[in-house]
Amino acid sequence: MxxxxxxxxxxxxxxxxxxxxxxxxxxxxxxxxxxxxxxxxxxxxxxxxxxxxxxxxxxxxxxxxxxxxxxxxxxxxxxxxxxxxxxxxxxxxxxxxxxxxxxxxxxxxxxxxxxxxxxxxxxxxxxxxxxxxxxxxxxxxxxxxxxxxxxxxxxxxxxxxxxxxxxxxxxxxxxxxxxxxxxxxxxxxxxxxxxxxxxxxxxxxxxxxxxxxxxRDLSAIDEAASPEEVRPLVDSLNRLFGLVNAQAESQRRFVADAAHQLRTPLAGLQAQVEAWAQAAAATPQDGTLALPTEQVYKLRSATRRTSQLANQLLALSRADARGMHSQPQQRVQLKSLCEDTLEAHLDAATARGIDLGLDAEPVRVMGHEWLLRELMSNLVDNAVKYSHDGGSVTIRCGRRGSEAFLEVEDDGPGVSAADCSRILERFYRVPGTQAEGNGLGLAIAEEIARVHHSHLQLGAGAEGRGLKVTLPLPG
Structure with a gap:
């Protein structure tokens, strides 16, 4: 949204x-x-x-x-x-x-x-x-x-x-x-x-x-809890909240509908471009002219980014904090969630020689499992994408004191103190970043954290290198 x-x-x-x-x-x-x-x-x-x-x-x-x-x-x-x-x-x-x-x-x-x-x-x-x-x-x-x-x-x-x-x-x-x-x-x-x-x-x-x-809380104020003399003001505020909420909901639905409608044609286009890329990479046997490999790879990269953007916009609209308050939470096993996340990103990490590890303790929390899965997917995807070849990424979950936590740590270039306050904003990318991305991964993760009444905590990794992102959760 x-x-x-x-x-x-x-x-x-x-x-x-x-x-x-x-x-x-x-x-x-x-x-x-x-x-x-x-x-x-x-x-x-x-x-x-x-x-x-x-x-x-x-x-x-x-x-x-x-x-x-x-x-x-x-x-x-x-x-x-x-x-x-x-x-x-x-x-x-x-x-x-x-x-x-x-x-x-x-x-x-x-x-x-x-x-x-x-x-x-x-x-x-x-x-x-x-x-x-x-x-x-x-x-x-x-x-x-x-x-x-x-x-x-x-x-x-x-x-x-x-x-x-x-x-x-x-x-x-x-x-x-x-x-x-x-x-x-x-x-x-x-x-x-x-x-x-x-x-x-x-x-x-x-x-x-x-x-x-x-x-982001635009719910109505309880008029019965206000003095009679202030109720006209509360009523006016509630009407204003309603108008703003309706406008925001309309915009959210538009983003969700647009992203949903884009997914199908983008998926077809990506499949076609992937086929072209495979054909361009193949050595011709009959002396025919090979497809222009560089242009096809650029087209494939642009198609992948566009498809990822549509998926992230859809995830962002679904993770909107106001839209999730009415949906019931359930018990989520964080260790199983982390194991599934590691399995989903293992191939991408192996392709770059990145050591993707897991340090998980069994712990259950109340939450929305599919949203927490989306959060971990975005955090691990970012860590793998921005780490250097041969680096390491660690997925953690467990309990610290009275709180449970989810955590992803890498030993990549890290983020400066000046950028730490901005990387959670939508569409913001750290200047000089070479890896592909739309600047929405951490924004989606932060929106999901808000749904769970928490916030992402950013810090340096081990020995002051890389980035460590932690999500505290009520145990």
């Missing part, structure tokens, strides 16, 4: 699926985390508004206490005001003595009654209340100062509250908003990442299934 899906295309598809998966995961994380951040910001804004309302209420409360403190002055006690605190002022001072303070200050800034530190600021220049925050004793105080007319005369009344709502708001933002929200966002990011990872696991499984596929 000549149709071929390149491996790079498969890797690109897998990388694309992986990129889509990671892109979806990032987008889902952003789409879920950003709203949480926005909600945290809105919560902080509401806390700020709430703190502002509390601060305004505190200022109003302090301002309401100022005239009450002024009204508490009931007389003059030797140059100092005589006080009888109003109940609201008493309640304010008793609720939290460490966070409540007042002072009565004359217009010159001297404290007449109350806390001395409340006179640190200059008295107000007019009757409007003045609010400000001040640090004292490690506490932020909210203080209001205002001029008041009393029976003692004009004084400045200062009232301070150590429970500053603005300071409480800063602590609230840190402890009740920012830290919990940061912890919540971190936990949400972890939970969302975990959930998204699990939710996208079927997509990753689909990616891995596509990545593990052989370039």
């Amino acid at each position: 000549l149709y071929f899906v390149p491996r790079t295309g498969r890797r690109l598809r897998a990388s694309a699926v992986l990129g889509v998966t990671r892109g979806l995961q990032r987008r889902l994380l952003v789409m879920l985390i950003v709203p949480l951040v926005l909600l945290a910001a809105i919560n902080a804004w509401f806390e700020y508004r709430s703190a502002g309302n509390v601060a305004l209420q505190q200022d109003q409360r302090l301002q309401a206490l100022v005239p009450l403190v002024a009204d508490s002055i009931v007389g003059d006690a030797g140059g100092r005001p005589l006080l009888m605190l109003a109940p609201p002022v008493q309640e304010f001072l008793k609720d939290d003595p460490s966070a409540a303070a007042y002072a009565i200050i004359d217009v010159d800034g001297q404290v007449l009654q109350g806390e001395e530190w409340l006179a640190d600021e200059l008295p107000p220049a007019d009757a409007e209340p003045q609010f400000h925050s001040e640090e004292h004793g490690g506490v932020t105080w909210r203080i209001v100062r205002q001029r008041q007319q009393t029976i003692f005369g004009e004084v400045v009344v200062a009232v301070g509250d150590g429970t500053d709502a603005r300071q409480q708001w800063a602590r609230s933002i840190l402890l009740r908003v920012l830290l919990p929200n940061l912890v919540l966002i971190g936990a949400a990011a972890f939970a969302v990442g975990w959930a998204v990872e699990r939710a996208l696991r079927p997509l990753r499984a689909l990616k891995e299934a596509v990545e593990r596929r052989s370039p």
Whole structure:
């Protein structure tokens, strides 16, 4: 079969699926985390508004206490005001003595009654209340100062509250908003990442299934194993696989039919040319002109190559990996198979003085016997064809560890490292090769190896000479 899906295309598809998966995961994380951040910001804004309302209420409360403190002055006690605190002022001072303070200050800034530190600021220049925050004793105080007319005369009344709502708001933002929200966002990011990872696991499984596929595996993907949201994509991929598979199958049938149709006329032509070659080689007895020997031999060689090409094309189409998956395997005795292969190629090896040997141990494997026979025939034919006259070729089979193997080794010219990666390609021949061939023998063997879920292993022969081709097989 000549149709071929390149491996790079498969890797690109897998990388694309992986990129889509990671892109979806990032987008889902952003789409879920950003709203949480926005909600945290809105919560902080509401806390700020709430703190502002509390601060305004505190200022109003302090301002309401100022005239009450002024009204508490009931007389003059030797140059100092005589006080009888109003109940609201008493309640304010008793609720939290460490966070409540007042002072009565004359217009010159001297404290007449109350806390001395409340006179640190200059008295107000007019009757409007003045609010400000001040640090004292490690506490932020909210203080209001205002001029008041009393029976003692004009004084400045200062009232301070150590429970500053603005300071409480800063602590609230840190402890009740920012830290919990940061912890919540971190936990949400972890939970969302975990959930998204699990939710996208079927997509990753689909990616891995596509990545593990052989370039020649065009079978449909199981839609039932895919998430419902991905099934349209899987359905489209299956339709594409079906179209490509149909095209490949059509091409495979064409090659098989063409090769099959060529076999009969080529066989007849080869028989006729062989007869001409024998006649050309015979010495004429009656003085007639002999057939042109050189031209007949060239024609015979071309006919043999063409006939071999038709047979190899037919074998290649029959050995197509996709076409063999549906055919049942059977137990194959590798030793008998190697013995038959040696017998089939013994005459060709003897004609060139090649020592064709067998080193076989009894071992059975599951496989397609006629395909393994075709594989060994191609490997031995190549070894005999490319070895030098008087060389040696060894056929082996047996078991190494848990695996069985088939192996053909020769002491011929071998293959360079640069050509090792290409000699399994169809129609590729090592430059400078003199022996006849079409470059299909090893390609057919590799296709048969794929059918048996394996690959040909190429290496140097004994003492670094020649070529050794090994096929590992599940035991």
